[in-house]
Amino acid sequence: MSDDIDQITRMLDEGAPVAPDEAPAGVLEPFEVFRQEKDGDPMRHGGNVLAPDAELAVHYAREMFGRRGESVRLWVVRRADIRVMEDLDLLQPPLDRSFKKPGGYVMRDKLAAARDRAGTTKPGARAASHDRTGRRGDER
Amino acid sequence: MTVTALDLRTQAALGDLVLTMADDEFVIGFSDSEWTGIAPILEEDVAMSSIAQDELGHARALYELLASHLDDGRDADAIAYDREPEEYRHARLLDHGRGDWATTIARRFLYDTADAARLASIGEGWPPLAELVAKIRREERYHVMHALAWADRLARAGGEARERFVAALEALAPDAPSVLAAPDDEAALLEAGILSRPMAEAFAGWRTEVAGILGPLGINLALEPTAGAARSRPAPSDEFRWLWGEFTSVRRSDPGATW
Amino acid sequence: MTDPLALDPVLPPRERSERSARRWNEDLPHDERFEHFEAHVLGGGKIEPNDWMPDEYRTAVLRFVEMHANSELMGVLPEREWIMRAPTLRRKLALTSKVQDEVGHAQLLYRVAEDLGKPREAMFDDLLAGKTKFHNVFHYPTRTWADIGVIAWLVDAAAIVAQQALRDSSYGPYARTMQKICWEESVHIMHGRDVVVTLANGTSAQREMLQEALNRWWGPLMQMHGPRSDRSKDRDLHWRIKAKTSEELRQEFLTIYVPRILELGLTLPDPDLRLDESAGEWRYADPDWDELRTVVTNHGPRSQERLEFRRVNREATAWVRAAILAEPRAAA
Numbered sequence: 001m002s003d004d005i006d007q008i009t010r011m012l013d014e015g016a017p018v019a020p021d022e023a024p025a026g027v028l029e030p031f032e033v034f035r036q037e038k039d040g041d042p043m044r045h046g047g048n049v050l051a052p053d054a055e056l057a058v059h060y061a062r063e064m065f066g067r068r069g070e071s072v073r074l075w076v077v078r079r080a081d082i083r084v085m086e087d088l089d090l091l092q093p094p095l096d097r098s099f100k101k102p103g104g105y106v107m108r109d110k111l112a113a114a115r116d117r118a119g120t121t122k123p124g125a126r127a128a129s130h131d132r133t134g135r136r137g138d139e140r
Numbered sequence: 141m142t143v144t145a146l147d148l149r150t151q152a153a154l155g156d157l158v159l160t161m162a163d164d165e166f167v168i169g170f171s172d173s174e175w176t177g178i179a180p181i182l183e184e185d186v187a188m189s190s191i192a193q194d195e196l197g198h199a200r201a202l203y204e205l206l207a208s209h210l211d212d213g214r215d216a217d218a219i220a221y222d223r224e225p226e227e228y229r230h231a232r233l234l235d236h237g238r239g240d241w242a243t244t245i246a247r248r249f250l251y252d253t254a255d256a257a258r259l260a261s262i263g264e265g266w267p268p269l270a271e272l273v274a275k276i277r278r279e280e281r282y283h284v285m286h287a288l289a290w291a292d293r294l295a296r297a298g299g300e301a302r303e304r305f306v307a308a309l310e311a312l313a314p315d316a317p318s319v320l321a322a323p324d325d326e327a328a329l330l331e332a333g334i335l336s337r338p339m340a341e342a343f344a345g346w347r348t349e350v351a352g353i354l355g356p357l358g359i360n361l362a363l364e365p366t367a368g369a370a371r372s373r374p375a376p377s378d379e380f381r382w383l384w385g386e387f388t389s390v391r392r393s394d395p396g397a398t399w
Numbered sequence: 400m401t402d403p404l405a406l407d408p409v410l411p412p413r414e415r416s417e418r419s420a421r422r423w424n425e426d427l428p429h430d431e432r433f434e435h436f437e438a439h440v441l442g443g444g445k446i447e448p449n450d451w452m453p454d455e456y457r458t459a460v461l462r463f464v465e466m467h468a469n470s471e472l473m474g475v476l477p478e479r480e481w482i483m484r485a486p487t488l489r490r491k492l493a494l495t496s497k498v499q500d501e502v503g504h505a506q507l508l509y510r511v512a513e514d515l516g517k518p519r520e521a522m523f524d525d526l527l528a529g530k531t532k533f534h535n536v537f538h539y540p541t542r543t544w545a546d547i548g549v550i551a552w553l554v555d556a557a558a559i560v561a562q563q564a565l566r567d568s569s570y571g572p573y574a575r576t577m578q579k580i581c582w583e584e585s586v587h588i589m590h591g592r593d594v595v596v597t598l599a600n601g602t603s604a605q606r607e608m609l610q611e612a613l614n615r616w617w618g619p620l621m622q623m624h625g626p627r628s629d630r631s632k633d634r635d636l637h638w639r640i641k642a643k644t645s646e647e648l649r650q651e652f653l654t655i656y657v658p659r660i661l662e663l664g665l666t667l668p669d670p671d672l673r674l675d676e677s678a679g680e681w682r683y684a685d686p687d688w689d690e691l692r693t694v695v696t697n698h699g700p701r702s703q704e705r706l707e708f709r710r711v712n713r714e715a716t717a718w719v720r721a722a723i724l725a726e727p728r729a730a731a
Contacts, residue, residue, distance in 0.1 A: 177475035180716035189499035301722030
């Protein structure tokens with residue numbers, strides 16, 4: 001801890017940029033690289049590089065995941081700074097949650113019952129087709 | 141604008157300028173490409189290789205421009221490969237080999253900053269060159285960033301790294317200004333607007349910039365302007381002759397063949 | 400941090416673990432964990448770096464990936480000699496780029512191995528000491544420009560046949576890396592084929608050079624995928640680290656590439672090589688397995704020279720790595 005403070009003090013004295021969130025020098029660390037293939041795309045994990053600090057990590061990320069012009073944006077993150085959640089009790093909890101998804105709402109039978117009651121047909125049906133009762137219906 | 145819009149004297153000066161720029165990029169490109177596969181760190185290997193490829197790409201584009209300008213039946217490859225060693229016009233700085241990593245970084249630092257000053261001196265006088273230079277300058281930004289990142293790390297690391305780096309800078313300093321030596325018939329180029337300022341001015345700015353970067357690192361480097369026609373040399377160095385022998389070997393084995 | 404499971408005392412431990420998809424990561428007896436792990440892998444599931452793995456699996460993946468990484472790194476050496484001699488600007492760029500890609504692949508693969516627990520420097524130590532191996536083809540000399548075409552086309556093709564089969568490897572990081580590598584390798588094969596076709600269409604001297612190179616490289620190519628192995632005894636197949644046998648890979652390579660070689664008017668130096676239509680299999684003269692064994696144990700024509708070259712360069716650049724990992728000190 002005091003080594004870090006010494007380092008930061010020296011950097012301040014020398015006028016070098018200070019990055020207090022940087023890992024202490026002296027370690028090659030993995031940095032994960034996320035890339036965006038074209039404008040508007042989501043960031044996707046591309047892989048990782050080993051580097052002594054964040055500045056060189058960005059250079060290396062560019063080389064490993066961008067030298068062919070295959071990316072328009074890169075995010076470079078120290079692996080140690082990434083928090084992982086894998087707990088399936090939290091991510092895939094067991095009780096029913098179908099009310100949260102479109103697939104949880106199946107209405108075919110109810111709609112059929114409603115049309116029967118009202119004497120209507122399904123909107124947008126093709127003109128040439130007949131529904132099961134043989135009545136031609138409205139197009140809207 | 142076709143080149144015939146320029147008078148003969150200016151055309152000759154332009155051809156010479158483009159050839160020197162192309163030869164510089166070609167020689168440093170293939171020199172630094174020799175790190176491919178054996179650089180100090182795997183990730184750095186890939187980075188240095190990209191930089192070397194960029195230089196070779198710039199050389200290729202400049203040779204192609206020259207080929208269309210000269211229109212003497214030679215294509216870019218013929219200009220790049222089919223000359224005798226004496227006919228190459230690269231700066232003296234690039235007669236030095238890539239050396240160890242400190243020498244490579246020192247040379248890249250000096251070359252990339254000087255080249256940036258040269259590129260900033262190209263005016264609109266001949267649009268095909270101006271357009272190409274605009275693209276090259278965008279690619280060269282990365283080279284300067286990379287050179288600065290390493291110069292900083294080597295200088296600050298102290299010990300052997302710093303010693304090697306400083307020694308390399310000092311060994312290269314006498315020849316570094318050759319990149320910004322005035323081209324043949326600079327006056328014609330200035331008049332045509334192909335150069336927007338004399339090389340002496342570019343040199344002065346560069347020297348100040350280098351002092352501004354190395355000073356805070358505790359390094360004082362003496363850079364003196366080169367006198368006269370600084371791109372001529374009595375004879376190509378032995379090392380360059382050997383390199384020439386290597387890089388032309390396959391082509392010379394079957395002249396006229398397509399590869 | 401509070402363990403969310405601890406907040407649910409109503410459910411007994413067994414019920415909780417049944418809900419988890421990665422049951423072998425639960426705190427279970429070794430045999431049960433092994434069973435769940437094996438069922439997952441045999442069912443086509445993937446393993447990630449932080450998952451529990453039986454030692455056998457971890458060791459097998461590490462050995463497989465390490466040899467692959469070593470091969471990419473050593474594979475750089477035969478080709479990089481010719482970057483200097485490439486006869487046109489475009490070829491020089493393409494070859495530099497290809498060799499750069501091999502270094503990049505080495506980086507990707509060493510990263511996968513590192514995340515399994517073996518530091519990069521330890522892998523370099525073992526490679527240079529001859530404790531770990533690299534593929535046969537990278538122990539041979541390159542004698543002419545035609546060698547460069549043959550290597551980039553056919554050696555890379557043989558490699559990509561193997562690599563495509565690894566894209567579905569059970570070890571997640573390796574599978575994903577192989578997908579990236581296969582995409583990048585496709586360019587190399589096109590470059591190689593372009594060099595070869597240009598020579599084939601060139602002067603008679605160029606055609607002779609090409610045929611001579613092909614004659615020399617055919618033996619190592621046929622040995623490259625290794626001798627036929629017993630599927631039932633292959634643990635790498637069992638764990639789905641790889642998906643195809645040596646012979647399957649060799650047959651695939653022959654099927655795709657023999658016609659493409661012959662269409663250029665080239666010949667192959669194996670009089671027994673032919674497609675047995677009824678069996679749907681290629682027949683060929685038995686490759687020299689003694690040669691393969693000699694070569695991969697680092698007794699090939701260039702094995703020692705290349706290992707020494709690597710040793711010398713590694714030592715010469717050691718000061719750089721030490722500097723990068725040093726504490727920054729004030730300027731003098």
